[in-house]
Amino acid sequence: MVAALNSRHPIWLIALLIFASLASCGSAYGQTAPAVSAPAASAPPPTILTNADEVSLDLVVRDKKNKPVPDLKPEDITVTDNGSPVKIKDLRLVSGDAHAEHLVTLVFDRFDSSSGKNAREIAANILKMAPDSGISFAVLKVDGRLKLFQEFTSDRSTLTKAISVATEATKAGPGNPSVLPEKELIAAAQTGVGTAGTTVSAKDRSIARIMLASLEESQRIVQDQHAAPSLAGLLALSRMQRQVKGRKIVIYFAQGLQLDSDGNDLLRSIIGAANRGGVSIYTIDANAIDPQAGQGLVATMAMGNAMSAHVYSPAPLSGPPAGGVNAIAPGMQTQVGDQYSRFETGVLAEYKNPMTQLAASTGGAYIGAADNLKRPLRLLIEDMTTYYEASYVPSIEDYNGRFRPVTVRPVRKGLKIQSRAGYFALPPDSDSGMRPFELPLLKVLSQPQLPSDLKFRSEVLRMGDLPDGNANSLVVEVPMSELEMHKDSNTHLFSVHLAIVTQIKNKDGEVVEHFGDDIPRHGSFESMDQAQLEMITLQRHFSATPGEYSLETAILDLNSGKVSAQRSNFEISPTPNGPSLSDMTLVRRTEPFKPETDPMEPLQYENGRIVPDLAGDITNKAKSIALFFMIHPDAQSSEQPRLAMEVLRNGEPIANMPLPLRKASGPGAVPYLASIQAGSLPAGRYDVTATLTQGEKTTASRTSFTVEGAELASAVVPDKGSGPRGNDIEAVSDSKVETPGLGSRQIGRLTITSAADPLPPPTPDQLHTIVEDARGHALSYSVSLPNFTCVEITDRSVDSAGSGRWKHKDTFAERLRYVDNAESRTMLRVNGQRTAEQRSDLNGPISQGEFGGVLKAVFSLSSNADFQYKETDALGSGTVNVLSYRVAQKDSMFSLSDSTQNMDVAFHGLVYIDAATRSVRRITLEADGVPRNFTLHSTAITVDYDYVTIGTHDYLVPIRASVGLTQGKREAVLNEIEFRDYRRYASQVKVLYGERGH
Numbered sequence: 001m002v003a004a005l006n007s008r009h010p011i012w013l014i015a016l017l018i019f020a021s022l023a024s025c026g027s028a029y030g031q032t033a034p035a036v037s038a039p040a041a042s043a044p045p046p047t048i049l050t051n052a053d054e055v056s057l058d059l060v061v062r063d064k065k066n067k068p069v070p071d072l073k074p075e076d077i078t079v080t081d082n083g084s085p086v087k088i089k090d091l092r093l094v095s096g097d098a099h100a101e102h103l104v105t106l107v108f109d110r111f112d113s114s115s116g117k118n119a120r121e122i123a124a125n126i127l128k129m130a131p132d133s134g135i136s137f138a139v140l141k142v143d144g145r146l147k148l149f150q151e152f153t154s155d156r157s158t159l160t161k162a163i164s165v166a167t168e169a170t171k172a173g174p175g176n177p178s179v180l181p182e183k184e185l186i187a188a189a190q191t192g193v194g195t196a197g198t199t200v201s202a203k204d205r206s207i208a209r210i211m212l213a214s215l216e217e218s219q220r221i222v223q224d225q226h227a228a229p230s231l232a233g234l235l236a237l238s239r240m241q242r243q244v245k246g247r248k249i250v251i252y253f254a255q256g257l258q259l260d261s262d263g264n265d266l267l268r269s270i271i272g273a274a275n276r277g278g279v280s281i282y283t284i285d286a287n288a289i290d291p292q293a294g295q296g297l298v299a300t301m302a303m304g305n306a307m308s309a310h311v312y313s314p315a316p317l318s319g320p321p322a323g324g325v326n327a328i329a330p331g332m333q334t335q336v337g338d339q340y341s342r343f344e345t346g347v348l349a350e351y352k353n354p355m356t357q358l359a360a361s362t363g364g365a366y367i368g369a370a371d372n373l374k375r376p377l378r379l380l381i382e383d384m385t386t387y388y389e390a391s392y393v394p395s396i397e398d399y400n401g402r403f404r405p406v407t408v409r410p411v412r413k414g415l416k417i418q419s420r421a422g423y424f425a426l427p428p429d430s431d432s433g434m435r436p437f438e439l440p441l442l443k444v445l446s447q448p449q450l451p452s453d454l455k456f457r458s459e460v461l462r463m464g465d466l467p468d469g470n471a472n473s474l475v476v477e478v479p480m481s482e483l484e485m486h487k488d489s490n491t492h493l494f495s496v497h498l499a500i501v502t503q504i505k506n507k508d509g510e511v512v513e514h515f516g517d518d519i520p521r522h523g524s525f526e527s528m529d530q531a532q533l534e535m536i537t538l539q540r541h542f543s544a545t546p547g548e549y550s551l552e553t554a555i556l557d558l559n560s561g562k563v564s565a566q567r568s569n570f571e572i573s574p575t576p577n578g579p580s581l582s583d584m585t586l587v588r589r590t591e592p593f594k595p596e597t598d599p600m601e602p603l604q605y606e607n608g609r610i611v612p613d614l615a616g617d618i619t620n621k622a623k624s625i626a627l628f629f630m631i632h633p634d635a636q637s638s639e640q641p642r643l644a645m646e647v648l649r650n651g652e653p654i655a656n657m658p659l660p661l662r663k664a665s666g667p668g669a670v671p672y673l674a675s676i677q678a679g680s681l682p683a684g685r686y687d688v689t690a691t692l693t694q695g696e697k698t699t700a701s702r703t704s705f706t707v708e709g710a711e712l713a714s715a716v717v718p719d720k721g722s723g724p725r726g727n728d729i730e731a732v733s734d735s736k737v738e739t740p741g742l743g744s745r746q747i748g749r750l751t752i753t754s755a756a757d758p759l760p761p762p763t764p765d766q767l768h769t770i771v772e773d774a775r776g777h778a779l780s781y782s783v784s785l786p787n788f789t790c791v792e793i794t795d796r797s798v799d800s801a802g803s804g805r806w807k808h809k810d811t812f813a814e815r816l817r818y819v820d821n822a823e824s825r826t827m828l829r830v831n832g833q834r835t836a837e838q839r840s841d842l843n844g845p846i847s848q849g850e851f852g853g854v855l856k857a858v859f860s861l862s863s864n865a866d867f868q869y870k871e872t873d874a875l876g877s878g879t880v881n882v883l884s885y886r887v888a889q890k891d892s893m894f895s896l897s898d899s900t901q902n903m904d905v906a907f908h909g910l911v912y913i914d915a916a917t918r919s920v921r922r923i924t925l926e927a928d929g930v931p932r933n934f935t936l937h938s939t940a941i942t943v944d945y946d947y948v949t950i951g952t953h954d955y956l957v958p959i960r961a962s963v964g965l966t967q968g969k970r971e972a973v974l975n976e977i978e979f980r981d982y983r984r985y986a987s988q989v990k991v992l993y994g995e996r997g998h
């Protein structure tokens with residue numbers, strides 16, 4: 001039985017050779033560790049106390065036999081800081097015998113069923129091997145942000161239950177099991193009393209506050225930096241745990257980690273923050289091939305071109321190949337030269353993958369889910385309980401924010417030393433959240449004369465009294481046209497890179513709020529002209545008491561080195577006794593927004609977040625102008641508030657009309673979005689005033705904008721099709737405008753609507769452009785990729801009853817080579833064991849074609865796909881247009897086959913198109929119209945694409961895929977596929993021809 005894209009484009013093949021034994025394959029989830037009672041309180045750990053100028057190091061020291069060294073002396077090692085030798089001031093052994101209380105944070109990323117099982121079993125082994133006393137564990141999971149499943153405890157039974165829930169493959173829904181632990185955490189941190197009324201000790205309350213701050217910081221980093229939740233969580237923990245004395249361990253369980261250049265920048269920030277805070281990060285890859293397989297991968301990369309020269313056919317080894325490498329026939333020699341170093345070769349643990357780099361640079365270790373984990377886990381436990389604390393005073397003359405490498409080398413023979421890689425030179429009294437790029441900009445703000453190389457705007461919008469206090473929104477907008485665009489001809493993408501630091505000071509000059517962001521942006525070459533018209537916007541919200549403040553902002557173009565800074569003053573007024581309006585802002589655009597990510601965001605409106613327009617320059621081609629403000633009715637008044645809006649042009653009133661105001665469903669502020677139909681507005685300066693009246697009290701809010709264009713341009717009366725849509729409510733004014741030299745003339749209907757759609761669908765012309773741009777990228781996708789190699793891991797599960805209870809069947813890893821637009825695969829491992837099998841030998845569904853095949857099936861002109869707009873959504877760090885599509889059977893490339901028949905079937909699905917690059921970030925495909933008597937009942941395919949650094953460039957490549965099938969009576973089959981360890985495949989292997997046998 002086969003499901004495939006048909007012979008016209010044979011790009012997807014699913015071989016279905018399902019045997020009865022398939023349903024019984026796989027194993028149940030790992031058994032949980034036995035419960036262990038909580039230990040008695042222990043004495044505080046012996047910790048070196050350092051002053052603000054000192055650097056502290058944790059050193060794990062072993063001998064040749066990997067045994068801990070108990071008698072290290074300062075003269076046994078040399079330490080250099082930024083290349084200069086330093087003198088060890090203090091050196092102290094910390095061991096389990098000292099009854100030190102260590103904090104270990106277990107962080108679980110997203111998993112499929114197999115990886116979740118591996119992570120669960122490894123975590124259970126860690127609990128079993130760890131001492132019964134002296135170590136407390138916390139359990140967290142990355143799910144949109146960092147979420148708490150268990151506070152720090154040494155109760156093994158409680159921890160085992162939390163780990164079991166955190167490692168489930170299913171996504172958390174409304175009944176998120178992290179809700180109760182987080183409520184308990186908030187109660188302990190804020191009141192010192194748990195939800196059950198139990199008083200929390202001062203020490204536990206302090207740790208609860210740090211954990212709560214980590215969760216909040218994780219969410220903020222996701223929102224502010226558009227960072228991957230996993231990286232945001234690690235960065236938040238690294239920053240916040242600096243406040244905990246002694247050695248801190250974070251054990252990060254993941255199913256691989258793919259990064260683009262922006263992610264690599266954030267990885268360096270995590271390393272710097274961890275080293276600054278004394279946090280060691282251990283990374284556990286829950287779905288890794290072992291080092292030998294990785295070594296075989298590198299060898300096949302180096303030898304691949306020689307083998308494809310077809311001088312002589314390669315002769316396979318008689319037994320299982322070592323890592324998948326085939327022997328080369330006599331007479332053909334392969335000269336590799338510096339190929340290994342060019343591919344950053346060695347065993348997989350030495351390959352510069354993010355998880356390895358993160359562990360090695362923070363004094364931790366990388367552990368792959370290899371066959372035997374007993375030894376690496378034993379070493380991990382020893383690392384946590386037996387280590388040295390050392391301190392020294394560095395000779396830092398200038399705290400410039402740059403990275404200072406630290407090296408620790410043994411003088412005494414036979415020692416192996418594990419320590420952190422270095423730290424960023426930040427002032428000792430600086431906030432733990434400060435990042436290296438901020439320091440130069442803060443120095444700029446300290447200057448009396450501020451530079452002005454770049455134009456930008458910054459402003460604080462006062463939003464009034466909200467549930468979290470007197471709320472305010474900081475907005476900084478920088479025109480893209482001011483920034484230098486770098487073009488990458490390899491990826492056909494341009495990039496800009498901007499750093500922003502802003503701080504708010506009270507009237508005494510004290511910093512009350514500090515914000516910073518490192519903002520990279522990508523776009524396609526085709527969108528460069530449009531990008532020149534756009535803005536990069538930084539938005540932050542904060543609460544502040546009434547008073548006088550100053551706003552200081554500095555920006556740096558990291559591509560050109562240009563810098564600018566501004567200072568301005570503003571005032572926050574006391575909450576009025578009566579109705580009030582917030583500041584009014586012009587709306588540049590509305591972004592997709594999920595309220596649960598930041599429920600206190602003051603600029604949210606329905607399912608979107610308002611992006612303000614501080615410039616206020618409106619092109620005369622704009623069809624509408626949106627205005628946003630908050631209405632604060634007087635809760636003490638029984639009268640219904642009334643809203644009106646006045647519009648002036650060049651100081652002369654042209655409209656004054658009441659606006660509809662729906663009755664509030666309860667107390668509190670009401671967000672309001674008004675839209676002016678701009679087609680009726682000639683060029684000029686416009687002032688808008690909104691007035692709120694309730695009883696005898698009246699308040700107002702004002703803003704202004706400019707309509708660009710010729711002064712004598714004809715005013716256009718909006719046609720009937722440009723009015724409000726759906727349930728919008730309008731106010732209309734027939735207005736006149738005085739034009740010098742021409743007297744009075746009619747503007748026509750000036751229409752203002754309320755409750756405008758914050759995320760309007762594209763017009764038919766816009767939708768056509770989106771589809772055609774995406775089609776161009778999709779059809780040229782495969783040829784735009786470089787030659788590369790990666791590891792493809794396929795995890796296969798079966799649900800024989802269709803009840804949702806999946807059983808793992810097998811996992812196999814392949815080396816995928818993409819050369820000259822063609823895929824080829826070599827099997828590396830099946831269930832962790834070397835194998836001579838190829839994928840064609842495996843029973844069950846297998847797949848290929850993720851590198852352009854599915855895209856062609858949907859976007860090929862011959863498919864005649866019918867695209868319809870569905871919604872605008874957020875995916876990863878960007879905005880996507882989600883389109884549905886359908887392909888009729890007569891145009892379909894998708895086929896289903898069994899032993900008796902073969903048929904083309906219709907199919908449908910969704911495509912998620914990146915709003916900036918117009919590339920497809922996700923695509924789904926489902927078969928339609930399958931006959932009831934057919935063996936295969938349904939097929940569903942999903943492919944996710946993301947940017948990954950290959951060589952020195954970022955490419956959009958598949959990172960995961962899934963293939964789901966149903967067959968027989970109820971049986972369901974699921975393949976979950978992951979692509980990892982992308983590396984450039986070069987063609988510099990030389991093939992030397994010689995005589996046979998020489």
